Amino acid sequence: MNGDDRFDERITRLLSASHASANPAVLERARARLAARQGATGFLAFLGRPVALATAAGLLVVSAAVSLMVLRSDNSSTATIAATTNTSLVAALLDDDGTYGLPAEVASASDGASGAAGTSEIGDSNGVTP
Amino acid sequence: MAALGEVFERYGDPMTTLAASMLRNRTEADDVVEDALLRIHDAAPGFRGERGLRTWSLRIVANLCRDRLRRRKFTGTLPDEPDAFERAGLQFDPIADWDGALDQRVMAAALERAIDSLPPDQREVVVLRHRLDLSHAEMAELLNVPEGTIKSRLARALTVLREHLKGMDT
Known part of the structure; x- marks a missing residue:
């Protein structure tokens, strides 16, 4: 047996001398x-x-x-x-007060504008403009 | 579940030794053995015994260890600790007829550090062959590689171990 073989044998023996025991808690x-x-x-x-x-x-x-x-x-x-919303909307639009459901100031302003554009008959017929 | 206790009784030590030697961390090794027991329990109905129960159990442990080592590549390695035995959770049984000129405990610790440096496939064959005493044929079956591959891995691993321990030779 040469030196290398002896050394290998030592390594082998050391390797087999180390081990781990199972932990019962693992089971x-x-x-x-x-x-x-x-x-x-x-x-x-x-x-x-x-x-x-x-x-x-x-x-x-x-x-x-x-x-x-x-x-x-x-x-x-x-x-x-x-149904309620539709009824009130139609009623407001068809209400013959000349406002078409709009607030009075807005309605009069729009009428003024349309009169200036040469549609005074409509305004007159509604009795909004003198 | 009683059968699981019997498997643990018979193969718990080699399973733990393989896991601890591969992972170099006792806590992780215990986790792997626990997972392996569950897999053995689940796969037991399909086990036909064509491979020995020991080889089969160790194969499951080896596969789980390889998975862990692969994941460890991304999560970082374990810090170096002076006592390789303590960290791995291994025990060293003093050898009776040992050459008194060499401190076997010191040499064994150096050997453990050398095993740490081996790549997993070489570490695996060293542990299976020299620590668990499996034959080349059993190892080839367990690792699903030809016997020639086992022999060449072993030869490469022993060369590395020899290099690491060269200074300690008398």
């Missing part, structure tokens, strides 16, 4: 993780049971019915508001 942690995972799987199994499915279907029907009711009441109230 406990692994078991705890497995147990936690199995707990989660149990909950999923519960969700798959017929009673749970029936409950879920019932809840779906109830929530759909409630949603429909809410939507219907919402539609009717929207229609009422729209």
